[in-house]
Amino acid sequence: QVQLVESGGGLVQPGGSLRLSCAASFSINPVNWYRQAPGKQRELVASITGDGRRNYADSVKGRFTISRDNAKNTVYLQMNSLKPEDTAVYYCKNPSTSWGQGTQVTVSS
Numbered sequence: 001q002v003q004l005v006e007s008g009g010g011l012v013q014p015g016g017s018l019r020l021s022c023a024a025s026f027s028i029n030p031v032n033w034y035r036q037a038p039g040k041q042r043e044l045v046a047s048i049t050g051d052g053r054r055n056y057a058d059s060v061k062g063r064f065t066i067s068r069d070n071a072k073n074t075v076y077l078q079m080n081s082l083k084p085e086d087t088a089v090y091y092c093k094n095p096s097t098s099w100g101q102g103t104q105v106t107v108s109s
Contacts, residue, residue, distance in 0.1 A: 002024075002025075002028075002094075002096065002097045002098070003097055003098050003099075003100045004022050004023065004024050004028070004031070004092045004093060004094065004097055004100055005022070005023045005024075005100060006020060006021070006022055006090060006091060006092050006100055006101065006102055006103040007020070007021050007023070007103055008020040008021045008103055009089075009090060009102075009103030009104045009105045009106075010104075010105070010106070011106045011108065012082055012105070012106070012107055013107070013108070013109050014082060014083060014084060014107055014108075014109055015081060015082065016082050016107070017078070017079060017080045017081075017082065018079050018082065018105060019076055019077070019078050019079070020033070020076065020077040020079065020090055020092075020103060020105070021074055021075075021076055022074060022075040022076070022077070022092030023072075023073065023074050024073045024074070024075075025073065026073060027050075027070065027073055028073070028094050028096075028097070029049055029050035029094070030047055030048060030049045030050065030094065031047065031048055031066075031068070031075040031092055031093075031094055032044055032045075032046070032047040032092065032093055032094070033045045033046045033047070033066060033075075033077045033090060033091070033092050034090070034091045034092075034093060035086075035088035035089065035090045035091070035105075036088055036089050036091070036102075037085075037087060037088040037089075040088075042091070043057065044057060045057050045060055045064065045077070045090070046060065046064055046066040046077060047066065048066045048067070048068055048075060052068075054066050059085075060079075060086075063079065063080050063081045063082075064077060064078065064079050064080070065077075065078040065080075066078075075092060077090070077092075079105070082105075082107045083107060084107045084108060085107075086105060086107050087105060087106050087107050087108070088104075088105060089102040089103065089104050089105075090102055090103050090104075090105055091103075
């Protein structure tokens with residue numbers, strides 16, 4: 001089954017920024033970003049359709065921006081004003097793809 005490949009995670013201080021990337025080998029729509037924090041259920045963070053419609057979880061509205069580069073078959077998640085509660089493993093997925101390894105985001109001072 002096709003997997004999307006996440007990258008860009010890391011350790012950042014509260015208030016900082018990170019940009020996550022989700023790479024595919026071909027154009028795929030829609031693409032959703034999820035996250036799973038330790039001991040919590042996986043949650044949908046943001047999604048983008050082929051025609052550019054975007055949706056966000058209330059917890060990240062105004063701080064996160066999802067975008068896509070169609071020439072690179074890549075979807076990005078720009079995360080600003082990060083908070084400790086954003087700490088999680090972030091995954092990107094389409095309904096037809098399997099779960100990948102994810103990328104760890106840790107927000108801590």
